[in-house]
Amino acid sequence: xxxxxxxxxxxxxxxxxxxGQEPTQNSEAALKCSRRTEKRNPESRKASTRPAKRxxxxxxxxxRRLESNERERQRMHKLNNAFQALREVIPHVRxxxxxxxxxxxxxxxNYIKSLTSTVLRMSNGxxxxxxxxGSSGRSKLYEHYQQQQQQSREEExxxxxxxxxxxxxxxxxxx
DNA sequence: TAGGCCATCTGGTCCT
DNA sequence: AGGACCAGATGGCCTA
Numbered sequence: 001x002x003x004x005x006x007x008x009x010x011x012x013x014x015x016x017x018x019x020g021q022e023p024t025q026n027s028e029a030a031l032k033c034s035r036r037t038e039k040r041n042p043e044s045r046k047a048s049t050r051p052a053k054r055x056x057x058x059x060x061x062x063x064r065r066l067e068s069n070e071r072e073r074q075r076m077h078k079l080n081n082a083f084q085a086l087r088e089v090i091p092h093v094r095x096x097x098x099x100x101x102x103x104x105x106x107x108x109x110n111y112i113k114s115l116t117s118t119v120l121r122m123s124n125g126x127x128x129x130x131x132x133x134g135s136s137g138r139s140k141l142y143e144h145y146q147q148q149q150q151q152s153r154e155e156e157x158x159x160x161x162x163x164x165x166x167x168x169x170x171x172x173x174x175x
Numbered sequence: 176t177a178g179g180c181c182a183t184c185t186g187g188t189c190c191t
Numbered sequence: 192a193g194g195a196c197c198a199g200a201t202g203g204c205c206t207a
Binding site: 072101 | 178182183184185186
């Protein structure tokens with residue numbers, strides 16, 4: 001994987017200018033909307049045998065499409081904020097270069113694993129009492145610890161940390 | 176220039 | 192019914 005430092009990207013957002021426009025200019029937005037739809041390969045879409053669920057006029061359909069594009073954009077922004085928050089709590093050595101999403105998830109997973117095995121080792125295998133967790137939550141936790149205990153018999157916490165550390169460095173070198 | 180990563184658009188499906 | 196979620200497609204930016 002590559003280490004990247006990105007500048008600000010300037011992307012053309014059709015919906016933003018379209019939604020901010022006067023109603024009379026929505027026809028232009030609808031034109032933009034249909035232009036992109038035309039480009040898409042109809043063969044590549046999943047075949048649907050269903051009749052059209054919502055028989056709206058093309059203008060109305062396009063307005064709804066633009067609205068849902070906006071919602072989807074907001075949703076992705078929230079997701080990216082969550083990724084950023086995760087990046088900030090994972091110790092890594094690429095302070096100057098942003099971790100990619102896949103790197104973030106992989107490191108997070110291994111970081112949690114190494115912390116869990118450390119906690120397990122320090123607590124001598126005793127289950128910590130988790131406030132507010134019901135019986136089902138407790139059994140999940142227990143299952144998890146059982147699993148971790150089994151793993152830790154095969155692998156020392158130090159080994160887990162070593163693995164995590166190695167991974168951090170391999171990301172740094174852009175493997 | 177190829178390849179990786181990402182943002183955005185899009186339509187189908189699921190959920191409330 | 193309408194919004195949320197998802198996955199595929201597309202195209203831009205960046206680095207090796």
